[in-house]
Amino acid sequence: MARQPTLEFWFEFASTYSYLAAMRIEGLAEAAGVGVRWRPFLLGPIFASQGWTSSPFNLYPAKGRHMWRDMAREAARLGLPPVQRPPDFPQNSLAAARAAAFGADQPWIGAFTRAVYEAQFARGESIAEPGSVAALLNRLGLDGPAIVKAATSEPHKSRLRVVGEEAKSRGIFGAPTFLTEDGELFWGNDRLEQALAWATGERPPGLR
Amino acid sequence: MARQPTLEFWFEFASTYSYLAAMRIEGLAEAAGVGVRWRPFLLGPIFASQGWTSSPFNLYPAKGRHMWRDMAREAARLGLPPVQRPPDFPQNSLAAARAAAFGADQPWIGAFTRAVYEAQFARGESIAEPGSVAALLNRLGLDGPAIVKAATSEPHKSRLRVVGEEAKSRGIFGAPTFLTEDGELFWGNDRLEQALAWATGERPPGLR
Numbered sequence A, B: 001m002a003r004q005p006t007l008e009f010w011f012e013f014a015s016t017y018s019y020l021a022a023m024r025i026e027g028l029a030e031a032a033g034v035g036v037r038w039r040p041f042l043l044g045p046i047f048a049s050q051g052w053t054s055s056p057f058n059l060y061p062a063k064g065r066h067m068w069r070d071m072a073r074e075a076a077r078l079g080l081p082p083v084q085r086p087p088d089f090p091q092n093s094l095a096a097a098r099a100a101a102f103g104a105d106q107p108w109i110g111a112f113t114r115a116v117y118e119a120q121f122a123r124g125e126s127i128a129e130p131g132s133v134a135a136l137l138n139r140l141g142l143d144g145p146a147i148v149k150a151a152t153s154e155p156h157k158s159r160l161r162v163v164g165e166e167a168k169s170r171g172i173f174g175a176p177t178f179l180t181e182d183g184e185l186f187w188g189n190d191r192l193e194q195a196l197a198w199a200t201g202e203r204p205p206g207l208r
Helices: A016-032 A044-049 A061-077 A094-102 A109-122 A130-139 A144-152 A159-169 A189-199 B016-032 B044-049 B061-078 B094-102 B109-122 B130-139 B144-152 B156-169 B189-199
Strands: A006-011 A035-040 A177-180 A185-187 B006-011 B035-040 B177-180 B185-187
Touching: A006 A016, A006 A189, A016 A035, A016 A061, A016 A109, A016 A189, A035 A094, A035 A109, A035 A159, A044 A159, A061 B185, A061 B189, A094 A109, A094 A130, A094 A144, A094 A159, A109 A130, A130 A144, A177 A189, A185 A189, A185 B061, A189 B061, B006 B016, B006 B189, B016 B035, B016 B061, B016 B109, B016 B189, B035 B094, B035 B109, B035 B156, B044 B156, B094 B109, B094 B130, B094 B144, B094 B156, B109 B130, B130 B144, B144 B156, B177 B189, B185 B189
Parallel strands: A006 A035, B006 B035
Antiparallel strands: A006 A177, A177 A185, B006 B177, B177 B185
């Protein structure tokens, strides 16, 4: 049997379009015969290095208005529940990202990632507090407080900084981003299907 | 026979993704039974009001690198020639936009728009000089110099300023943008098919 190709899925918990990708990627990847490598990261430092002090959807109100409307349309089109806005946007995603980075190679990473996004964008709940993250882990039958505590201690605590440097060095500027094993970068939920096809060796005709 | 619905197509000649939409919209709209209203405009003043002094693809280099690679992939996927970069990016699109605004309701607007984009992104030519724009018009069997001259005289000359105010007031922040008769705004070439479906009365299931 041939080796299964892998696609890296770089996501930020505060990112709305990362939510759409997170809800879809496991099913689509399985159908395509592609493995998913979950790469939680923080977009804040990358945005800050571009001079942005908040989400571009807040900094540019017209862009933000379109995004929320587009999210409503996309959620309906993809069969997801109506989008709810969390109490603050963007949410502080540090606690969730730390737990996800701690569990990135664990069998529960997909379920946990979806649980965080559903709490935030399908139920409009805050995911900012470590206690909220622990509760979501508990509901998956895990020891939430233990995981949150471990994720906040060294050496795990500093992992997100290293991951952030990797993201920048590999050309990541937004989320979601999909990276194939040969380094092809696809940005945005709209490119998930293309990224999976690329991972299986498909190429657009005549592409140089 | 029922009245044919119309979709407004707001495009900026310097915009790469507007190029992809411009090459596709007439065929797709005809198949969907939708009329196209061509709305050339200048993105510069809108970007300037957001504090951007150039294209975001120049201001944010990682975003720019992805855009050019994505353009190569998208052009291949859509059956367009390999993308060429014009001598400067973004091109000064004032002369082309003035001619297009002058002819926005003329039968040649679609062919002219595609001719400008093909010169720029399929052949990598400059479109910045009024002479280049006149030459493209000539090749369509029109009197290029006369059109360029008329488009630069009052009252046509100031038309783009009025159009720019309209764009802002209707929530436009980028290009291409599609606006339906009921005011639904879709941003980006990736949303062209959805915008046309919306124009014909289709709605995502359960959309509030």
